[in-house]
Amino acid sequence: MKVILHIWRQDKASTNDNFKQDGRMVRYELADVSPDMSFLEMLDVLNENLIEKGEESVAFDHDCREGICGACGVVIDGVPHGPERGTTTCQLHMRSFKDGAEIYIEPWRAKAFPVVRDLVVDRGSLDRIVQSGAFISVNTGAPQDANAIPIPKSDAERAFDAATCIGCGACVAACKNASAMLFVGAKVSHFAYLPQGRVERDSRARNLVKAMDEEGFGNCTNQNECEAVCPKEIPVRVIADMNREYLRAKAREG
Amino acid sequence: MNLDSRIPGGPIQDKWDSRKFDLKLVNPANKRKYKVLVVGSGLAGAAAAASMAELGYQVECFCYQDSPRRAHSIAAQGGINAAKNYRNDGDSVWRLFYDTVKGGDFRAREANVYRLAQCSVNIIDQAVAQGVPFARDYAGLLDNRSFGGAQVSRTFYARGQTGQQLLLGAYAALSRQIGLGTVKMYNRTEMLDVVLVDGHAKGIIVRDMVTGEVRSHAGDAVVLATGGYGNVFYLSTNAKGCNVTAAWRAHKKGAGFANPCYTQIHPTCIPVSGDHQSKLTLMSESLRNDGRVWIPKKQADKRPAHEIPDDERDYYLERKYPSFGNLAPRDIASRAAKEACDKGLGIGETGLGVYLDFRDAIARLGEPAIKARYGNLFHMYGKITAENPYKQPMRIYPAVHYTMGGLWVDYDLMSSIPGMFVLGEANFSDHGANRLGASALMQGLADGYFVIPYTIGGYLAGQKAGSVDVNHDAFQQTVATVNDRVSKLLSIQGKRTVDHFHKELGKIMWGRCGMARNDAGLNEALKEIPALREEFWQDVRVLGSGQSFNQSLEKAGRVADFLEFGELMCRDALERRESCGGHFRDEWQDEGEARRDDDNFAHAAVWEHKGEVKDAVRHQEELKFDNVALAVRSYK
Numbered sequence: 001m002k003v004i005l006h007i008w009r010q011d012k013a014s015t016n017d018n019f020k021q022d023g024r025m026v027r028y029e030l031a032d033v034s035p036d037m038s039f040l041e042m043l044d045v046l047n048e049n050l051i052e053k054g055e056e057s058v059a060f061d062h063d064c065r066e067g068i069c070g071a072c073g074v075v076i077d078g079v080p081h082g083p084e085r086g087t088t089t090c091q092l093h094m095r096s097f098k099d100g101a102e103i104y105i106e107p108w109r110a111k112a113f114p115v116v117r118d119l120v121v122d123r124g125s126l127d128r129i130v131q132s133g134a135f136i137s138v139n140t141g142a143p144q145d146a147n148a149i150p151i152p153k154s155d156a157e158r159a160f161d162a163a164t165c166i167g168c169g170a171c172v173a174a175c176k177n178a179s180a181m182l183f184v185g186a187k188v189s190h191f192a193y194l195p196q197g198r199v200e201r202d203s204r205a206r207n208l209v210k211a212m213d214e215e216g217f218g219n220c221t222n223q224n225e226c227e228a229v230c231p232k233e234i235p236v237r238v239i240a241d242m243n244r245e246y247l248r249a250k251a252r253e254g
Numbered sequence: 255m256n257l258d259s260r261i262p263g264g265p266i267q268d269k270w271d272s273r274k275f276d277l278k279l280v281n282p283a284n285k286r287k288y289k290v291l292v293v294g295s296g297l298a299g300a301a302a303a304a305s306m307a308e309l310g311y312q313v314e315c316f317c318y319q320d321s322p323r324r325a326h327s328i329a330a331q332g333g334i335n336a337a338k339n340y341r342n343d344g345d346s347v348w349r350l351f352y353d354t355v356k357g358g359d360f361r362a363r364e365a366n367v368y369r370l371a372q373c374s375v376n377i378i379d380q381a382v383a384q385g386v387p388f389a390r391d392y393a394g395l396l397d398n399r400s401f402g403g404a405q406v407s408r409t410f411y412a413r414g415q416t417g418q419q420l421l422l423g424a425y426a427a428l429s430r431q432i433g434l435g436t437v438k439m440y441n442r443t444e445m446l447d448v449v450l451v452d453g454h455a456k457g458i459i460v461r462d463m464v465t466g467e468v469r470s471h472a473g474d475a476v477v478l479a480t481g482g483y484g485n486v487f488y489l490s491t492n493a494k495g496c497n498v499t500a501a502w503r504a505h506k507k508g509a510g511f512a513n514p515c516y517t518q519i520h521p522t523c524i525p526v527s528g529d530h531q532s533k534l535t536l537m538s539e540s541l542r543n544d545g546r547v548w549i550p551k552k553q554a555d556k557r558p559a560h561e562i563p564d565d566e567r568d569y570y571l572e573r574k575y576p577s578f579g580n581l582a583p584r585d586i587a588s589r590a591a592k593e594a595c596d597k598g599l600g601i602g603e604t605g606l607g608v609y610l611d612f613r614d615a616i617a618r619l620g621e622p623a624i625k626a627r628y629g630n631l632f633h634m635y636g637k638i639t640a641e642n643p644y645k646q647p648m649r650i651y652p653a654v655h656y657t658m659g660g661l662w663v664d665y666d667l668m669s670s671i672p673g674m675f676v677l678g679e680a681n682f683s684d685h686g687a688n689r690l691g692a693s694a695l696m697q698g699l700a701d702g703y704f705v706i707p708y709t710i711g712g713y714l715a716g717q718k719a720g721s722v723d724v725n726h727d728a729f730q731q732t733v734a735t736v737n738d739r740v741s742k743l744l745s746i747q748g749k750r751t752v753d754h755f756h757k758e759l760g761k762i763m764w765g766r767c768g769m770a771r772n773d774a775g776l777n778e779a780l781k782e783i784p785a786l787r788e789e790f791w792q793d794v795r796v797l798g799s800g801q802s803f804n805q806s807l808e809k810a811g812r813v814a815d816f817l818e819f820g821e822l823m824c825r826d827a828l829e830r831r832e833s834c835g836g837h838f839r840d841e842w843q844d845e846g847e848a849r850r851d852d853d854n855f856a857h858a859a860v861w862e863h864k865g866e867v868k869d870a871v872r873h874q875e876e877l878k879f880d881n882v883a884l885a886v887r888s889y890k
Contacts, residue, residue: 011802012802036527044753045530048753051797052751056798056806057797057805063494063495064324064329065494065535066329066533066535066536068328069326069328070324086633087637093637093638093640117803124320124441126321127322127323127432127439131433133433135384135429135430136384136426137430138380138383138384139305139308140427140704143379143380143383144379145379146338147338147340147395150395153390153394156387156388156390164413164418190385190387196382196385197385
């Protein structure tokens with residue numbers, strides 16, 4: 001099959017809020033695309049062609065290429081990770097597109113995710129949120145036996161549903177407010193359902209929300225775009241969990 | 255080359271305890287004066303960085319990814335072994351030790367493996383305390399499943415993403431320390447060389463992958479937790495960025511490289527679909543708990559699987575290995591699949607595949623039960639192949655997955671360069687010639703959480719803190735070499751892309767040094783690889799500049815190292831004139847079963863660099879088996 005690509009090219013890291021000055025969309029044609037190729041393998045082929053022509057390749061983040069490391073992610077025709085639900089960009093295959101399709105490819109757009117080059121953005125803001133409190137403060141040592149505290153299966157499953165977040169940032173890219181609440185909610189919810197996590201629940205909720213605001217992420221206005229694009233299909237109820245934990249923490253402040 | 259393994263004396267059960275007692279301690283008030291550089295942020299690196307920072311050391315940690323959470327440990331699916339005996343099925347530290355030594359085909363170091371089995375129980379406790387959501391039963395207690403090479407149920411799991419959940423535990427511990435300011439984290443930073451002062455590792459040279467800046471970092475010790483070298487084959491289950499550069503640079507500076515020929519070919523991966531293929535995807539070994547492996551009995555049988563009646567199917571693992579059946583260890587299952595396909599019995603368009611069939615398990619347990627166990631794996635398989643594994647059997651074929659070889663380390667995990675420690679997949683010591691499933695996560699975390707925090711103190715106690723800084727001549731010289739190399743890669747401006755060379759190397763390695771190796775093929779490879787390397791240095795095309803984010807340049811540096819490393823691998827495979835574990839030599843077999851030669855090869859081969867790969871010198875560390883009797887490994 002053949003595709004026509006329009007790809008955001010940007011040589012240097014973003015400098016200001018008016019992103020349109022930093023780069024531009026460039027048109028490429030690509031023939032001999034196999035429907036069995038993954039989307040990133042299609043970009044590999046494009047890059048090989050570009051290098052042979054003496055043009056620098058399109059930069060994009062990727063690593064495991066099996067949908068778990070969370071490194072990859074581009075906006076495809078306006079949708080983070082593209083048209084297939086519950087799928088990372090690396091697990092999207094060209095059979096999802098029609099022969100002759102025109103495909104628009106852009107980086108995540110958010111104030112808290114400055115573009116580094118082409119389709120690569122800096123998601124360090126997500127790491128900094130985690131550093132503010134998305135953990136249980138236990139040192140390496142000799143904790144009690146793993147089976148000393150039984151956890152109801154339903155609670156463990158709820159915690160797990162939240163813990164499947166791969167930190168790709170698609171939720172932020174999908175949100176018109178560039179809110180990171182699905183990401184932060186997933187962290188809060190993961191620990192809120194575990195007895196080990198409850199000791200620090202108040203400080204965790206306060207610290208994560210504060211860090212999220214300081215990084216420049218927006219607020220949630222209940223459009224649920226985040227849930228729709230999340231490759232791990234994390235439900236928006238984690239945002240409710242976060243709000244509940246945050247309000248509880250605020251109410252208990254003395 | 256000093257290859258004293260420094261294994262403590264006494265009975266094997268007491269060795270680790272006695273070493274922990276004998277190791278010198280660093281006074282709590284002095285710990286903060288020492289700086290440790292940790293390269294890599296996977297299970298081993300993140301666990302080590304966090305644990306050492308908790309003890310009070312200053313830690314700097316480096317990863318090439320944009321976040322430490324993305325290290326390739328994250329992709330492990332199936333589970334982690336621990337000798338908890340929660341099932342009451344006869345498991346024990348001793349049995350895990352025994353299974354691992356036997357599973358490694360008697361080419362691992364007994365004392366290290368015993369310690370690994372001992373630490374395994376602490377890992378589960380630690381992970382649960384961190385909030386890792388392992389699978390639980392309806393009583394709220396931890397669940398287990400079985401993995402290859404074991405007859406007990408000791409594998410803890412977290413759906414099909416045990417690696418991600420354990421890594422998020424270690425990443426959370428690391429993030430906590432970064433937030434506290436005790437670990438300084440450097441993302442998108444690649445180690446390009448190690449700096450030795452008076453023979454001790456005292457720093458590293460890195461490249462900031464965003465700005466291109468080449469920079470020195472000095473420390474009192476260096477810890478490499480940089481993973482394996484499976485990408486030398488180009489196609490593997492490794493992440494695209496996994497590379498041998500840090501380990502190879504350390505080797506060239508004097509670290510012995512042990513058993514590079516030991517590579518694990520995992521039996522259950524999705525077969526290659528075409529030339530565009532950029533990586534291979536694993537289907538967890540846990541699937542073999544319920545899936546049955548088979549091939550048609552007739553050659554080139556093109557009927558769809560469901561039209562082939564049971565008496566025309568060969569469930570060859572169950573037939574050949576009745577007591578372990580579909581849970582035969584990886585090396586044995588892979589070789590059996592290759593043998594089937596070599597006989598023309600393979601399935602699918604390419605004939606390079608076998609079936610992994612869930613029909614009987616679905617009939618027995620129902621589709622919902624299978625979905626609960628393996629849902630995400632079935633989903634992933636469906637995405638990649640556009641086939642529904644609930645309705646038709648999966649097609650699988652072996653693929654490069656893990657590398658048991660690595661930098662040589664002593665019992666304290668120190669390489670032959672004093673002050674340089676090596677953890678996780680990057681070292682060589684625990685898995686011998688074959689790694690059992692669910693043992694990689696165990697080893698990475700044991701090394702990071704429970705071994706290095708003790709042994710690093712034993713080394714640092716004898717060193718003066720902060721004795722070297724980046725103004726030392728050794729740093730200036732190494733920075734210059736690194737810069738020269740970067741400029742060289744950019745100045746060639748040839749005709750071929752980096753990927754072209756990587757793919758060519760992969761073809762040589764897979765063809766000559768893959769699932770089966772022989773004298774003639776390896777000798778061919780030893781001519782082909784240097785020729786390809788020469789062509790690379792004359793004809794590679796790397797565009798752009800060194801002072802910017804340049805993914806072609808990053809790849810070029812890594813492929814250049816693979817082009818040297820691959821030669822050492824083939825030399826090692828050639829010199830090991832026996833078959834053991836993942837290393838199978840056509841010349842040494844009994845009807846497809848590996849024939850070991852314990853009289854001549856019960857040792858680790860350790861290579862010392864001498865200028866060129868062809869001049870590398872092979873040393874031996876003899877392996878003694880005092881507790882598990884050397885025997886032919888049988889899974890029948």
